[in-house]
Amino acid sequence: MYKRQYQSNEFIINAFKYANKYAPSDVELYYNDFGETDNIKSEGIIKLISDVKSAQGTRLDAFGMQAHYSVDSFSAAQFKKDAQKYAEAAGKVQLTELDFQASAAYKSGAASKESEYTKMAYCHKQLFDAAKDLKKNGTNVAGITVWGVIEPNSWLHSQSNVGGGADGSKQCPLLFDGKYCQSGRGKPSFGSILEVLPPSMVEAVQRGTG
Numbered sequence: 001m002y003k004r005q006y007q008s009n010e011f012i013i014n015a016f017k018y019a020n021k022y023a024p025s026d027v028e029l030y031y032n033d034f035g036e037t038d039n040i041k042s043e044g045i046i047k048l049i050s051d052v053k054s055a056q057g058t059r060l061d062a063f064g065m066q067a068h069y070s071v072d073s074f075s076a077a078q079f080k081k082d083a084q085k086y087a088e089a090a091g092k093v094q095l096t097e098l099d100f101q102a103s104a105a106y107k108s109g110a111a112s113k114e115s116e117y118t119k120m121a122y123c124h125k126q127l128f129d130a131a132k133d134l135k136k137n138g139t140n141v142a143g144i145t146v147w148g149v150i151e152p153n154s155w156l157h158s159q160s161n162v163g164g165g166a167d168g169s170k171q172c173p174l175l176f177d178g179k180y181c182q183s184g185r186g187k188p189s190f191g192s193i194l195e196v197l198p199p200s201m202v203e204a205v206q207r208g209t210g
Contacts, residue, residue, distance in 0.1 A: 030064045031060060068099060098144055116172055
């Protein structure tokens with residue numbers, strides 16, 4: 001897109017150049033993008049990261065994977081491959097806007113919700129297992145940020161340009177429902193994440209949500 005509009009990536013390079021010049025040295029500079037697990041787009045992202053880092057006077061500390069994924073198409077293997085590439089190119093990678101679009105099979109009703117919650121939990125566990133494995137093997141996965149707390153506030157209810165639900169499809173992308181699941185313990189996805197985290201982090205999370 002930027003090459004079609006601007007004919008080069010110079011304006012992005014300049015953005016990092018001026019950020020490096022005026023931002024404090026301890027402020028990390030990220031390039032953040034969506035669709036980052038698409039094979040063709042990932043090649044362009046790697047090229048852009050390389051161009052920014054090799055330009056004179058620039059600084060780029062990490063890449064932010066927006067992580068807007070879908071239950072129907074998420075691949076932990078693809079995520080691991082791309083996260084490793086980005087970390088090698090940028091030095092560090094974070095997941096900055098994690099959520100999951102519901103499957104096409106998700107409809108109204110308790111049975112469908114229970115099934116969808118199970119699918120979501122499986123996707124979250126796969127992703128966190130993958131991130132944990134990446135860190136174990138030396139890939140710098142520095143953080144995971146979930147894109148919202150309770151489902152009614154999710155952008156997916158009104159946006160369709162990145163796989164949302166503006167067509168009226170139901171969505172349940174986050175770790176808590178509109179009532180914070182009453183118990184405060186979250187949905188099955190929340191529990192599946194706790195299974196992956198080390199005990200010290202689980203205790204900290206539970207103190208914050210209980």
